[in-house]
Structures are given as C-alpha cells and as structure tokens.
Amino acid sequence: ELKVEQNPLFLSMQEGKNYTIYCNYSTTSDRLYWYRQDPGKSLESLFVLLSNGAVKQEGRLMASLDTKARLSTLHITAAVHDLSATYFCAVDSYGGSQGNLIFGKGTKLSVKP
Amino acid sequence: EAQVTQNPRYLITVTGKKLTVTCSQNMNHEYMSWYRQDPGLGLRQIYYSMNVEVTDKGDVPEGYKVSRKEKRNFPLILESPSPNQTSLYFCASSFEIATDTQYFGPGTRLTVL
Numbered sequence: 528e529l530k531v532e533q534n535p536l537f538l539s540m541q542e543g544k545n546y547t548i549y550c551n552y553s554t555t556s557d558r559l560y561w562y563r564q565d566p567g568k569s570l571e572s573l574f575v576l577l578s579n580g581a582v583k584q585e586g587r588l589m590a591s592l593d594t595k596a597r598l599s600t601l602h603i604t605a606a607v608h609d610l611s612a613t614y615f616c617a618v619d620s621y622g623g624s625q626g627n628l629i630f631g632k633g634t635k636l637s638v639k640p
Numbered sequence: 641e642a643q644v645t646q647n648p649r650y651l652i653t654v655t656g657k658k659l660t661v662t663c664s665q666n667m668n669h670e671y672m673s674w675y676r677q678d679p680g681l682g683l684r685q686i687y688y689s690m691n692v693e694v695t696d697k698g699d700v701p702e703g704y705k706v707s708r709k710e711k712r713n714f715p716l717i718l719e720s721p722s723p724n725q726t727s728l729y730f731c732a733s734s735f736e737i738a739t740d741t742q743y744f745g746p747g748t749r750l751t752v753l
Contacts, residue, residue, distance in 0.1 A: 628688075
C-alpha cells in the first residue's frame with residue numbers, strides 16, 4: 528500500500544528565508560504532483576514531475592523528484608507572505624496512467640514579516 | 641472560461657436521504673476524480689474515471705457511487721448518507737492524468753445530520 532508522508536506538517540518562516548518541504552513515498556512511482564491550497568479555497572496545481580531527476584521552477588518555488596530515493600522536495604527561496612498556504616504532494620500509486628492518486632497530509636506554511 | 645463546476649456548494653441533509661453532487665467540466669478532459677478533505681487526513685480519493693464509461697475506486701469508495709455517461713459530467717451519488725460522510729468534497733479533471741495538471745472545482749461542503 529502506497530503511503531505518502533510530508534514534513535514538516537507546519538512551517539512558520541520569516542520573509543526572505545529559504546526552506547524545503549519534503550515528500551516521501553513508500554512504493555515505486557515516477558509521477559508526483561504538487562498543489563497549493565489557500566485557506567477556504569480550492570486546490571491549485573503547481574507542478575507535475577514525471578521522471579527521475581525532474582526539476583520544475585515557478586517564481587520562488589522549485590520542485591524536484593528523486594524516484595530512487597522516493598523523495599520529492601519543494602524548495603522555497605526568499606519567502607514572501609503571499610506564499611502562505613497549505614502545500615500538498617500527491618503520488619500516482621501505480622506509477623503509470625492509472626490515476627489513483629495518494630495525497631500527503633499537507634504542509635501548512637505561514638510566512639511572517 | 642475553462643472551469644470545473646460543482647453543485648451544490650453547500651448542503652445540509654439528514655441521514656439516509658439520497659443526494660447527488662454534480663461535477664461538470666468544459667475543457668474536454670478525459671480524466672475526472674472525486675476527493676474528500678477532512679481535517680488532519682488531507683485529501684483522499686473516492687472514485688476516478690479515465691474516460692467515458694470507465695470508473696475505478698479510489699481509497700475511500702464505501703458509501704459512494706459515480707457514473708460517467710458523458711465526458712463532461714461526473715456526478716457523485718450518496719445513496720444513504722451517514723454523518724461520517726460530512727466533509728468537504730472536491731471534483732477535479734485533467735486532460736490526461738499521466739502528464740497533465742488537475743483542475744479542481746470550488747468544493748462542496750456537505751453536512752449529514
């Protein structure tokens with residue numbers, strides 16, 4: 528059974544600092560997704576990582592995937608208040624196109640001035 | 641405007657009274673999925689559909705039914721709702737889940753008394 532673990536679950540950062548959110552998963556997969564959710568809102572897709580070594584960047588966020596280590600990271604550079612949200616990773620449980628996605632519990636990020 | 645719509649957005653009902661939550665997308669997406677979000681548990685997949693007439697169980701399908709008679713619609717049916725189905729429900733769609741991002745609907749907050 529695929530398990531997806533995120534850490535930390537809560538993260539309080541100061542503006543301008545860097546930090547990394549980790550997403551570990553327990554079985555083979557080469558498809559990993561990152562989402563953002565603002566309080567009281569729906570989810571917004573951030574990144575789709577489809578192969579070992581994949582790296583995607585958008586603004587102050589950069590995501591990477593290491594399928595051998597079963598690990599994805601979401602790196603935040605020079606955090607700003609607008610990045611405050613909950614971030615979820617999700618893994619396709621069959622590593623193919625089956626579509627059965629398992630989500631981590633989310634990392635609630637709070638960026639303070 | 642490209643979007644995923646859900647109706648109703650809010651619903652309070654009583655145990656055992658059948659209900660349907662509709663989901664519609666206007667992007668000609670093949671993949672659609674239903675999730676529930678509960679505090680401390682993150683998002684869990686209920687059912688998903690890779691295409692018309694093709695549906696599969698996610699991680700928490702008990703007590704739910706779905707159908708995919710046409711590409712744009714993917715209703716979620718609760719034949720006999722129970723209080724443990726009180727949750728926030730999200731519908732999502734993607735052109736092809738193996739390679740593309742998911743677009744989420746606004747959510748339906750369901751309370752079963």
